Amino acid sequence: MATVMEFTSPVAEFPLGSVFENLPGVTVELERLIPHETLIIPYFWVRGADTDDMEAAFEPHAGVSNIRLIDSIEDEYLMRAEWEQEYFGILSALAEANVVVLSGTGTKEEWRFEVRGESQETLAAFREYCQENDIPIAITAVHAMLPIQGEGYELTETQREALVLAYERGYFDSPREASLQEIADEIGITQQSLSSRLRRGHHRLIGATLSSTS
Known part of the structure; x- marks a missing residue:
């Protein structure tokens, strides 16, 4: 595995x-x-x-x-x-x-x-x-690596944690209900590390679900 x-x-x-x-x-x-x-x-x-x-x-x-x-x-x-x-x-x-x-x-x-x-x-x-x-x-x-709901793609635990917490705290809402720094503080990592996890998580999800090249 x-x-x-x-x-x-x-x-x-x-x-x-x-x-x-x-x-x-x-x-x-x-x-x-x-x-x-x-x-x-x-x-x-x-x-x-x-x-x-x-x-x-x-x-x-x-x-x-x-x-x-x-x-x-x-x-x-x-x-x-x-x-x-x-x-x-x-x-x-x-x-x-x-x-x-x-x-x-x-x-x-x-x-x-x-x-x-x-x-x-x-x-x-x-x-x-x-x-x-x-x-x-x-x-x-x-x-x-964790499979997401039985699909044929995977996220790391840290990527999944970052994406789910950002979603639950309203980071993706408009207007935003939480800042990147607030979520990073909750996880206990730097803002730059959180930004990296979100970007790489998005990349993996989009590649597995929307891109024709995946």
Whole structure:
């Protein structure tokens, strides 16, 4: 059965974390990872900084060969980077392991990840890789994917919790009866983490119910 593991990792263990040294107020959200020959190509959203500042903050990092702006939506910027695969850290572990990154959000305090494995054995192999390569992770939760009302699509427990609570508290009403921050406080996570869970939950639901490409 597909299983989800949530874990945290120190900022310094993830290459994108270097941005917090010069821009401590930003939030970085991993969009996806693409292994390519000798490179690992992460796409990620950055909030709370100008694009010029972001490029300058990332460029000095060891192993980075290219970084550029892909898209922007209001004050959020989608960036693309290229890291040499020999760089050791959680980025290499995620790229090498047979896991799917559901979410990855970084602040100056830490990185928080949700990854999905096809089985608990897959996640055990990921943990073993991290241990063998001295990559510190702190596991905070492990749980099975949940089917929604017998349909052929699934949400993580955290995505379902966020969507249901936002609905029950009136976040989707017009006018809204609850703010994103109020719901995040109730769950006990940051506003950025809640925004990520809602967006990814919407993506999975729409892909499974409305999109012809699902």
